[in-house]
Amino acid sequence: MATRDADSTRIDVLEGDREGDESGEAAEANVGWRYTLIQVRRDPTALVGLAIIAFMGVIALIATIDAVVFGYLAQYSFFSNLGVEQYWFARTYWVNPAIDPANPTPLLPPVGFENTFGQGTWAHPLGTDARGRDILVRLFYGTRIAMTVAVVSTVLALVGGTIVGSVAGYYGGWTDDVLMRASETIFAIPFLILVIAFMTAFGRDLTFAMVGVGIATIPTFARLIRSRVLSVREEDYVEAARAAGLKDRDIIFRHVVPNSFAPVLVQATLQVGINIIIVAGLSFLGFGAQPPTPSWGQMLASSRGYLLPNPWYSIWPGLAILVTVVGFNLFGDGLRDALDPRISNQ
Amino acid sequence: MGLMRYTARRLAQAVPVVMGITLITFLLTDAIPGDPVSIMLGPSPSAQQAAAIRAQFGLDRPLYVRYFNYLLSVLQGDLGQSLYYGVPVTRKIAERLPVTILLLASSFAFAIAAAVPLGIISAKRRNKPTDHVSRVVALVGVSTPSFWIGLMLIIIFAYQVQWFPATSLVLPWAPVSAVDGASSRIDVLVIAAKHLTLPTLSLGTLQMAAITRIERSSMLEVLSAEYVKLARAYGVPETTILRRHAFRNAQLPVITIVGLQLTTAIGGAVLTETVFSISGMGTLILTAIVNQDFQLVMGTTLVLGLVFVVGVVVTDISYAYVDPRVSYGEGE
Numbered sequence: 001m002a003t004r005d006a007d008s009t010r011i012d013v014l015e016g017d018r019e020g021d022e023s024g025e026a027a028e029a030n031v032g033w034r035y036t037l038i039q040v041r042r043d044p045t046a047l048v049g050l051a052i053i054a055f056m057g058v059i060a061l062i063a064t065i066d067a068v069v070f071g072y073l074a075q076y077s078f079f080s081n082l083g084v085e086q087y088w089f090a091r092t093y094w095v096n097p098a099i100d101p102a103n104p105t106p107l108l109p110p111v112g113f114e115n116t117f118g119q120g121t122w123a124h125p126l127g128t129d130a131r132g133r134d135i136l137v138r139l140f141y142g143t144r145i146a147m148t149v150a151v152v153s154t155v156l157a158l159v160g161g162t163i164v165g166s167v168a169g170y171y172g173g174w175t176d177d178v179l180m181r182a183s184e185t186i187f188a189i190p191f192l193i194l195v196i197a198f199m200t201a202f203g204r205d206l207t208f209a210m211v212g213v214g215i216a217t218i219p220t221f222a223r224l225i226r227s228r229v230l231s232v233r234e235e236d237y238v239e240a241a242r243a244a245g246l247k248d249r250d251i252i253f254r255h256v257v258p259n260s261f262a263p264v265l266v267q268a269t270l271q272v273g274i275n276i277i278i279v280a281g282l283s284f285l286g287f288g289a290q291p292p293t294p295s296w297g298q299m300l301a302s303s304r305g306y307l308l309p310n311p312w313y314s315i316w317p318g319l320a321i322l323v324t325v326v327g328f329n330l331f332g333d334g335l336r337d338a339l340d341p342r343i344s345n346q
Numbered sequence: 347m348g349l350m351r352y353t354a355r356r357l358a359q360a361v362p363v364v365m366g367i368t369l370i371t372f373l374l375t376d377a378i379p380g381d382p383v384s385i386m387l388g389p390s391p392s393a394q395q396a397a398a399i400r401a402q403f404g405l406d407r408p409l410y411v412r413y414f415n416y417l418l419s420v421l422q423g424d425l426g427q428s429l430y431y432g433v434p435v436t437r438k439i440a441e442r443l444p445v446t447i448l449l450l451a452s453s454f455a456f457a458i459a460a461a462v463p464l465g466i467i468s469a470k471r472r473n474k475p476t477d478h479v480s481r482v483v484a485l486v487g488v489s490t491p492s493f494w495i496g497l498m499l500i501i502i503f504a505y506q507v508q509w510f511p512a513t514s515l516v517l518p519w520a521p522v523s524a525v526d527g528a529s530s531r532i533d534v535l536v537i538a539a540k541h542l543t544l545p546t547l548s549l550g551t552l553q554m555a556a557i558t559r560i561e562r563s564s565m566l567e568v569l570s571a572e573y574v575k576l577a578r579a580y581g582v583p584e585t586t587i588l589r590r591h592a593f594r595n596a597q598l599p600v601i602t603i604v605g606l607q608l609t610t611a612i613g614g615a616v617l618t619e620t621v622f623s624i625s626g627m628g629t630l631i632l633t634a635i636v637n638q639d640f641q642l643v644m645g646t647t648l649v650l651g652l653v654f655v656v657g658v659v660v661t662d663i664s665y666a667y668v669d670p671r672v673s674y675g676e677g678e
Contacts, residue, residue, distance in 0.1 A: 185369075190613045193613060193616065197375070284493055
C-alpha cells in the first residue's frame with residue numbers, strides 16, 4: 001500500500017548510498033566495522049551519547065542488584081546475618097523505593113527549595129513524593145525498568161523483524177506480499193493503541209509491555225531489512241553461494257543478513273530511545289510496571305495530582321526520560337554518520 | 347486524469363490493510379478476558395439468561411462466523427452498540443472524532459509551520475550558532491515524551507503565569523450560548539484557540555522536531571546536489587537557489603515523514619487527551635478498554651486505523667503532486 005513508497009524514501013534518507021563502504025567479503029566487512037568504530041570515537045556527540053547510555057546502564061545495574069540480587073540473597077541466613085536485605089543499598093542511604101517509610105514527609109521540594117510542606121534536605125536531594133518516598137531512589141529504580149523494557153522489546157523486534165524482513169526480501173513473490181501486507185497492517189494501527197489493546201487482552205504487566213512493544217515494532221525492522229536484502233540479494237557473492245549449492249537458510253542468515261545489518265543497528269539504537277518514551281507513556285496510562293514498583297511513567301502519572309503544591313515531583317521523571325533518550329539519539333545519530341559519511345550532519 | 351487514477355489505485359491498495367485492521371482488532375478484542383455476559387449480568391448469572399444474552403450477541407457462534415458478521419455490519423456502517431454508554435458506537439465516535447482531528451490538525455499545522463523554516467535556516471547557516479540552537483531544539487524535541495511536555499506546560503502556563511487554561515477544552519464549533527463569557531462566534535473562536543494552545547504545543551513538539559531534522563538533512567542534501575552547484579556557478583543568487591531550485595525537491599522526504607508521524611501522533615493524542623482531560627477518541631478508547639466495552643474498542647481502533655490509512659494516502663497523493671517523477675503507476 002501507500003506506506004511502501006514512503007518507506008523506501010525514508011530508508012534512502014537513513015542509509016544514503018553506501019556502496020563500496022562495506023562489501024560482501026567477511027574481511028572487508030570487518031574493516032567496515034573498525035572504520036565505524038574509529039569514526040564514532042572521533043565524533044564528540046556520539047561519545048556524549050555513549051557516556052549517557054553507560055551512566056544509565058550502571059544505575060540500572062546497581063538498582064537491579066539492589067532489588068533482585070539482594071532480594072534473592074536475603075533468603076539465605078548466611079547473607080541475612082551479614083545484613084543483606086532487599087533494597088539494602090537504597091535502605092542504607094535513603095528510603096525504601098517500594099514501601100512507605102515509617103515517617104513519611106510527603107511532597108518535600110529538592111535541596112535548597114521550600115514549599116508549604118517544608119524545606120528540601122540532603123536526606124532527599126530531589127524531594128519526596130506524596131507518600132514521603134525519596135524521588136531520587138525511585139528514579140534510580142525507574143531506570144532499571146525503562147532500560148530493561150526498552151532494550152528487550154527492541155531486541156525482540158530486531159529478531160522478529162530480521163526473520164520476517166529477510167525471508168520476505170529473499171524469497172519475494174507471494175511470501176513477500178503476505179508478510180509485507182501484514183507488516184503494513186500492524187503499522188497502520190496506531191502504535192500505542194495496538195500495544196494497549198494487546199496488553200488488555202493478555203496482561204497488564206511489564207512482560208506484556210515488552211512483548212507488545214516488540215511485536216508492534218517488528219514492521220519497522222522488517223521493512224528496513226527487506227529493503228537491504230533486496231539489494232544484497234543481487235550481489236555476486238550471494239549468486240556464488242547459491243551456485244555452490246548452499247541452503248536458502250544458510251544464505252539468508254550467513255550472508256544476506258550480516259551484510260544488511262548496519263542500518264538496522266542504527267535503527268535499533270534510535271528505537272531503544274523511542275521505546276523508552278512509549279513504555280513511559282504506557283505506564284503513565286496504567287499499563288506497565290504496577291505500583292509499588294517504581295517506573296518513570298507511573299511516577300509522572302501520580303505526580304499529576306500535585307502539579308500545584310509540588311511541581312518538582314513531575315519535573316524529575318521527565319528529565320530522566322529526556323536525558324536517557326537524548327543519549328540514545330546522540331549515539332544513534334553518531335553511528336549513522338559513521339556508517340554513512342555522505343549524509344553526515346557534521 | 348493521471349492523478350485521479352493514481353488516487354483510486356492507492357485507495358484500492360488500502361483495502362487489504364483496512365481488512366487486516368478489522369481482523370487484528372477483532373482477534374485482540376476476542377482475546378480480552380471476560381465477555382459481555384459477565385458485564386451485563388454481574389458475577390453469577392443464571393445459565394438461561396447467559397445463554398440468551400450470548401445468542402443475542404451471536405457469541406454462541408464460531409469465531410469466523412462472528413468475524414464475518416462483524417465485517418458485514420461494518421460494511422453497512424454499523425459498528426455495534428456500546429455497552430458502557432448504551433448508545434451506538436458510531437454515534438459516540440461521531441461525537442469524539444472531530445475533537446481528535448482538530449487536535450491532530452492544529453498540532454501538525456504548528457509542527458509544519460515551525461519546522462520548515464527552522465530546518466531551512468538550519469541548513470542554510472550550517473554549523474553556525476543558529477544551526478546549533480535549532481539542532482538542539484530538534485534533538486530535545488524528539489527525545490521528550492509529549493505528555494511530560496503537557497505537564498510542564500500546565501505547570502508554567504496554566505498555574506504559574508495563568509495565560510492559558512489547562513482543562514475543559516472549548517470547541518470552536520460550540521454554540522455561543524454554551525460558552526462562558528462569549529457573546530459572539532469570534533469570542534468562541536478566541537476562547538477555543540486559547541484552550542487549544544497547550545495541547546497543540548504538547549502534541550506538536552515531537553512532530554515539529556522530527557520534521558525539523560528531516561527538513562535540515564534533506565535541504566543539505568539538495569543544496570550539495572550537482573544541479574545546485576551548477577546554478578551557483580552560473581551566479582544565481584543563493585536566496586533564489588533556495589526558493590526556486592532547492593525548496594521543492596527538499597520537501598519530498600519531509601512529506602513522507604509527515605505521513606509516518608501520523609501514527610505516532612494518534613498515539614500521542616491518547617496521552618495528550620488524558621493530560622488535558624479532553625473528551626476525544628483517545629480518552630474514548632481508554633474508557634472502552636477499562637470498561638471492557640468490546641464493540642467500542644473495535645470501533646474506535648478501526649476508525650483510528652482508517653484515519654491513519656487516509657492520512658498516508660493523502661500524503662502519497664501530495665507526494666505525487668509535488669514530484670512529477672512519481673509515475674502514476676501505469677508502468678509498474
